[in-house]
Amino acid sequence: MNTTDTAAVTTPNLCRCGCGDQTKTTKARYLPGHDARHAGQLARAVLAAQDPKQRATVRRTITKQLSPALQAKAKRMIERGQRIEAARHRTNVSDPS
16 A cells, blocks of 8 residues: 555544534544534425525435434424424514504
8 A cells, every 4th residue: 555545544523514614533533513403404494495495405414414313403403493483474574553
């Protein structure tokens, strides 16, 4: 094995959240806390998507890129965001001032 092969094996991965930093180990997918950051980014993207096709695309990304535990976390974030938005809508409708 030459030195470039060794470097490829021992170089940490780029963090999957998109920050551009390297993980601490070769097995890690994220820096500490960045897994939740990534789940939050994707959840906010679902909530911000106006077009159903965009929303579906982001949901597929969640399924492909996140572990089952992070998928569940993103789903809870989306549900919470939808509840908050529905409450805001109810408040605006009932108080037209």
